[in-house]
Amino acid sequence: MIRVESLTKVFRRPHTFSGPLGPLRTLLTRRYDERTAVDGVSFEISAGEIVGYLGPNGAGKSTTVKMLTGILTPTSGLIEVDGRVPWRDREANARAVGVVFGQRSQLWWDLPLIDSLRLVGDLYDVPAARFAGSLRRMCDLLGLDDFLQTPVRQLSLGQRMRGDLAAAMLYDPPILYLDEPTVGLDVMAKQAVREFIAETNRLGRTTVVLTTHDLADVEALCERIILIDKGRVLYDGGIDDLVTAYAPPRRLVVELADDETRTFEIAAGRPIPELIAQVAAEHPIRDLSIREPDLEGVITRIYAESER
Amino acid sequence: MIRPLAGMARVGMRFQFAYRSDVIMSVVALVAQVFLLRMVWTSLYSGRESDPRGLTLEALLAYLSLANLQAFVTTPIIPMIAHFRIRTGTVFFDLSRPTGYLPQMAAFQAGHTAGGLLMLAPAIPVVLLVGTITPTEHPIGYAATLALGYVISVMMSLLICVIGFWTLETGAISLLYRLVSHFFAGTMVPLSFFPGALGVLADALPFKYMGYVPAAVYVGQLSGGQIGRAVAVEIGWIAALAGVLWAIWRRAHHKVVIQGG
Ligand SMILES: Nc1ncnc2c1ncn2[C@@H]1O[C@H](COP(=O)(O)OP(=O)(O)O)[C@@H](O)[C@H]1O
Numbered sequence: 001m002i003r004v005e006s007l008t009k010v011f012r013r014p015h016t017f018s019g020p021l022g023p024l025r026t027l028l029t030r031r032y033d034e035r036t037a038v039d040g041v042s043f044e045i046s047a048g049e050i051v052g053y054l055g056p057n058g059a060g061k062s063t064t065v066k067m068l069t070g071i072l073t074p075t076s077g078l079i080e081v082d083g084r085v086p087w088r089d090r091e092a093n094a095r096a097v098g099v100v101f102g103q104r105s106q107l108w109w110d111l112p113l114i115d116s117l118r119l120v121g122d123l124y125d126v127p128a129a130r131f132a133g134s135l136r137r138m139c140d141l142l143g144l145d146d147f148l149q150t151p152v153r154q155l156s157l158g159q160r161m162r163g164d165l166a167a168a169m170l171y172d173p174p175i176l177y178l179d180e181p182t183v184g185l186d187v188m189a190k191q192a193v194r195e196f197i198a199e200t201n202r203l204g205r206t207t208v209v210l211t212t213h214d215l216a217d218v219e220a221l222c223e224r225i226i227l228i229d230k231g232r233v234l235y236d237g238g239i240d241d242l243v244t245a246y247a248p249p250r251r252l253v254v255e256l257a258d259d260e261t262r263t264f265e266i267a268a269g270r271p272i273p274e275l276i277a278q279v280a281a282e283h284p285i286r287d288l289s290i291r292e293p294d295l296e297g298v299i300t301r302i303y304a305e306s307e308r
Numbered sequence: 309m310i311r312p313l314a315g316m317a318r319v320g321m322r323f324q325f326a327y328r329s330d331v332i333m334s335v336v337a338l339v340a341q342v343f344l345l346r347m348v349w350t351s352l353y354s355g356r357e358s359d360p361r362g363l364t365l366e367a368l369l370a371y372l373s374l375a376n377l378q379a380f381v382t383t384p385i386i387p388m389i390a391h392f393r394i395r396t397g398t399v400f401f402d403l404s405r406p407t408g409y410l411p412q413m414a415a416f417q418a419g420h421t422a423g424g425l426l427m428l429a430p431a432i433p434v435v436l437l438v439g440t441i442t443p444t445e446h447p448i449g450y451a452a453t454l455a456l457g458y459v460i461s462v463m464m465s466l467l468i469c470v471i472g473f474w475t476l477e478t479g480a481i482s483l484l485y486r487l488v489s490h491f492f493a494g495t496m497v498p499l500s501f502f503p504g505a506l507g508v509l510a511d512a513l514p515f516k517y518m519g520y521v522p523a524a525v526y527v528g529q530l531s532g533g534q535i536g537r538a539v540a541v542e543i544g545w546i547a548a549l550a551g552v553l554w555a556i557w558r559r560a561h562h563k564v565v566i567q568g569g
């Protein structure tokens with residue numbers, strides 16, 4: 001469905017000068033600053049998959065999504081989405097993908113939500129009967145009925161995000177790109193978004209690329225993740241495999257008598273009772289627990305290793 | 309092809325209605341401006357029988373009212389919209405539609421203007437009255453020059469929208485554009501009163517088709533062959549602007565960066 005090969009994007013912009021004449025010099029300069037946002041990324045995604053595209057701030061996630069939608073032209077490399085090159089065949093690609101950005105909305109701020117949804121129906125030329133059915137389904141799935149007539153600027157972030165999800169899926173695109181769709185949402189709203197994504201994927205076999213910081217999103221939705229940092233892929237594969245392959249050691253967490261908490265790494269192969277006995281010999285223990293490695297720990301470790 | 313544009317036009321109209329309090333304020337400003345211009349020009353004319361340029365006071369006042377009304381109605385909103393959307397990165401969505409960016413913006417503008425006209429309808433009799441405007445002898449010539457002038461105005465504003473892809477900043481440019489276009493449209497002073505080089509410049513620029521030319525046709529300062537020639541030149545401007553827009557847009561396309569992530 002999606003094939004990306006050696007994808008690279010270098011941003012080039014005039015060097016910014018400081019000082020009183022800075023803006024003028026910036027305007028006239030021929031000196032350029034280059035920044036490689038995406039650096040030789042390759043992956044393939046099959047129809048119906050939900051893939052988590054993960055990475056710290058500035059890793060190049062949004063830039064990848066912008067190239068997948070055909071809005072940004074790659075500096076080099078190849079993208080094929082449903083057999084098309086997005087930036088060359090923008091119109092057909094536009095009909096095949098829905099996009100949601102957590103940080104910006106496609107809804108018209110000053111108009112009632114329903115106006116923006118109707119506009120989407122018109123822009124993608126969705127037949128009236130199909131539009132009505134789609135809208136009904138979105139309203140049921142996302143609980144939009146309460147605020148369809150409310151101007152978007154009066155919506156809560158969670159309501160706005162639900163409106164954006166509806167707008168992205170009203171024309172039934174087979175592919176959905178979600179760039180940090182849960183950022184800033186409360187627990188309930190996050191849950192609603194996750195359920196919507198899971199439903200959409202299950203019912204419509206929609207292929208989903210999900211960018212997020214929230215590992216709970218990934219754990220709830222994705223079987224596979226692609227981990228990137230500084231524009232490069234660090235890991236691509238199943239979550240379970242990742243945890244097994246990179247699992248940091250389990251930890252023994254000990255609460256001492258004087259309310260202090262200490263953690264000890266459990267070295268692979270070392271019997272736990274032995275460690276406990278050793279710790280107990282040196283400290284008065286009040287309570288103890290063993291912490292299993294979680295996804296967060298694993299990912300933190302991968303980033304830390306790639307730093308070296 | 310029609311439906312996406314009709315949808316954008318509807319949103320443009322709704323957008324206009326969403327800001328009706330702004331419209332009321334600017335109608336008040338419009339009426340006040342026409343009223344002030346009327347005072348100034350009446351005093352300038354006092355004691356003279358007629359102006360050497362052959363415009364009676366009545367015709368001049370009618371002209372000023374019309375020119376301001378027209379400039380008010382045809383002043384485009386899209387540079388402001390585009391500026392905001394480029395700055396915040398929302399332009400991403402405009403670019404990701406199956407319909408082209410420029411047609412979307414043009415349709416939005418058309419809907420916005422139509423909405424403005426609907427809201428202005430009650431104010432038009434007042435302006436006509438304050439400006440002592442009587443029916444024209446050239447209704448068709450007036451409608452033709454004004455409609456084409458509007459198309460020119462929209463195309464010029466599309467040009468400003470596209471420039472925003474380079475500068476990422478069209479706020480100052482669109483403000484400047486507004487001032488320059490209103491001045492050279494002849495909303496304060498009829499173009500026939502501009503002296504020397506300024507007159508030549510104003511005559512060469514396309515802004516006069518948004519104010520001066522249609523209004524002058526209305527009050528009878530331009531007639532017959534002059535109207536036909538104006539229409540021909542307007543069509544020429546539209547063709548030229550279409551070419552420029554097409555060429556610039558092709559390059560802007562590759563310039564696109566979407567801010568924020
Ligand atoms: N328009 C741009 N011009 C210059 N640099 C940019 C631009 N957009 C993004 N970048 C840079 O590219 C890198 C990747 O950005 P982005 O893809 O937004 O990261 P992410 O979404 O993973 O947080 C960052 O270092 C960012 O500063």
Ligand SMILES: [Mg+2]
Binds near residue numbers: 061062063179569
């Ligand atoms: Mg991002």
